[in-house]
Amino acid sequence: MRGHLSLLEENQGETPWCGPAALALATGRGYAEACAMLRTVAPAWYPADGPIVTAYWRDLLAGLDLAGIAHGPVALPAKRQSLIRFARGDLAAGWYLLRITDHFLLLRSYGFGLATLYDNRHTGVLVGRATHGLRHVTHAVRLTDALG
Structure with a gap:
């Protein structure tokens, strides 16, 4: 399983934010893809680009659903x-x-x-x-x- 060091590298050496990081680890997807998933499930709540600083529980669950994670x-x-x-x-x-x-x-x-x-x-x-x-x-x- 990937870990925080992989996420750090994927985020150009910046510590990733916990919501997208947890979603990336849970789904086996990359950090950028986890951010894109959050933008897909709740486009009105997240900026179109840049970091996702605050994620919402409901959106993490929707991201799991989107990735097919029961x-x-x-x-x-x-x-x-x-x-x-x-x-x-x-x-x-x-x-x-x-x-x-x-x-x-x-x-x-x-x-x-x-x-x-x-x-x-x-x-x-x-x-x-x-x-x-x-x-x-x-x-x-x-x-x-x-x-x-």
Whole structure:
């Protein structure tokens, strides 16, 4: 699976924004193609060119649909949970697209409370306090197509 360094290279050495980066990683597409997908699903919300700084959850889900990536909702508890608590909870093994507070990322759960994250700055790092672990999970879907 590609990671943040590939996205950095694709974005001419500039750190990519988290929404398009998460969509690129989830779909296996390039960063520019992920930006184009967001523009396709919501042309009124995104500039015709230049960086997409702020993406919307609904548009990431529409991008997954456009790419043919099946996904299903994940029930979240009424009381917000930190990413660490979410990852260490009763989470089935697999891939998840998450919004945590003000950030998008992919989470790979191995079960048994072990999970790694992938985003615009990390590739396969363990979820912990220093890797967004204290931010709250606000949205989650399970990707039902294998990413590898």
